[in-house]
Amino acid sequence: MNLARWFQAVAGSALILWGSWFGAAGAQAKDVQLLNVSYDPTREFYAEYNEWFGQYWKAKTGDGVKVTQSHGGSGKQARSVIDGLRADVVTLALSYDIDAIAKKPTLVSPDWQKRLPENSSPYTSLIVFLVRKGNPKAIRDWSDLVRPGVGVITANPKTGGGARWNFLAAYGYALKQAGGDEAKAVEFVRRLYANVPVLDSGARGSTVTFIERGVGDVLITWENEALLAQRESTSAGLERVVPSVSILAEPPVSWVDGGVQRKGTAEVAQAYLQQLYSEAAQRLAAKHFYRPRNAAVAAEFAAQFPKVDLFTIDEVFGGWAKAQKRHFAEGGTFDVITRKDGTAASATP
Numbered sequence: 001m002n003l004a005r006w007f008q009a010v011a012g013s014a015l016i017l018w019g020s021w022f023g024a025a026g027a028q029a030k031d032v033q034l035l036n037v038s039y040d041p042t043r044e045f046y047a048e049y050n051e052w053f054g055q056y057w058k059a060k061t062g063d064g065v066k067v068t069q070s071h072g073g074s075g076k077q078a079r080s081v082i083d084g085l086r087a088d089v090v091t092l093a094l095s096y097d098i099d100a101i102a103k104k105p106t107l108v109s110p111d112w113q114k115r116l117p118e119n120s121s122p123y124t125s126l127i128v129f130l131v132r133k134g135n136p137k138a139i140r141d142w143s144d145l146v147r148p149g150v151g152v153i154t155a156n157p158k159t160g161g162g163a164r165w166n167f168l169a170a171y172g173y174a175l176k177q178a179g180g181d182e183a184k185a186v187e188f189v190r191r192l193y194a195n196v197p198v199l200d201s202g203a204r205g206s207t208v209t210f211i212e213r214g215v216g217d218v219l220i221t222w223e224n225e226a227l228l229a230q231r232e233s234t235s236a237g238l239e240r241v242v243p244s245v246s247i248l249a250e251p252p253v254s255w256v257d258g259g260v261q262r263k264g265t266a267e268v269a270q271a272y273l274q275q276l277y278s279e280a281a282q283r284l285a286a287k288h289f290y291r292p293r294n295a296a297v298a299a300e301f302a303a304q305f306p307k308v309d310l311f312t313i314d315e316v317f318g319g320w321a322k323a324q325k326r327h328f329a330e331g332g333t334f335d336v337i338t339r340k341d342g343t344a345a346s347a348t349p
Contacts, residue, residue, distance in 0.1 A: 040204035073202035074161025093161020096320035133237030162203035224289035
């Protein structure tokens with residue numbers, strides 16, 4: 001090989017090595033963007049989880065991750081995804097809302113709830129009350145919410161997932177009382193919602209109405225939202241009241257198949273949800289007042305979460321599809337009890 005040919009060969013090899021190095025460096029520098037479409041009370045939790053996950057993913061893959069959040073009433077958020085909001089993941093208040101998205105299988109696979117542990121619900125909550133300092137109306141249980149003169153704040157179950165949990169918790173309580181039946185449960189929720197002066201679209205709006213606007217005597221809300229409000233509004237002296245009976249709320253999560261396929265984010269979106277079950281993320285969930293699924297982490301935070309007599313939506317209502325059709329669809333129980341003519345009895349089967 002003459003000198004010229006030798007120089008060309010060496011230069012070519014150098015260019016190949018440089019190109020390989022540059023390509024690897026470029027790959028390592030890749031930034032991924034995710035959109036998490038969530039419901040109202042998860043803002044603070046996911047703000048911290050997103051930062052943690054970004055560090056985890058960077059250490060594992062070398063890639064950066066930026067997660068953008070969208071929040072609102074769970075039902076409205078699901079509708080936004082159905083109507084074209086390009087979510088990578090949804091972290092909503094109830095499985096019915098993700099089922100609604102999955103009616104378009106090009107968006108979410110119909111078997112979405114089987115893809116992650118615990119029916120794709122990495123943390124739980126329940127429905128409690130928040131009252132003003134000293135509990136001036138002596139509110140202890142659901143029965144106190146139907147007394148004359150008690151102002152009850154809750155969101156609209158037509159738009160808010162937490163509001164549907166609130167409604168079903170009250171309804172289930174009435175069913176479980178001695179002599180309780182469907183007619184008495186309908187009458188109970190009619191009396192309760194007659195005490196509601198305003199229906200916000202989501203749980204966070206109701207919290208603002210109760211705390212910042214000073215409306216009402218009692219807020220029906222997620223346990224995590226009540227504890228967060230106590231922590232953030234210490235000067236108000238708000239008190240959490242845990243009723244004798246409540247419903248086990250299981251907020252579910254899913255990646256949006258159509259979204260991640262279009263954007264090429266399937267791997268990171270799936271990891272983002274899978275890591276919610278890790279011990280580190282479970283501790284973050286407990287820190288933000290969600291009840292962790294991990295037994296060891298739950299034991300660490302046992303003092304924060306009192307034991308409550310809980311029922312599930314499957315046990316009492318036959319699942320979300322039946323509950324939605326009967327109570328929240330057009331002409332269902334909620335529509336009937338909020339009619340001005342007061343014909344609540346017609347909601348009874």
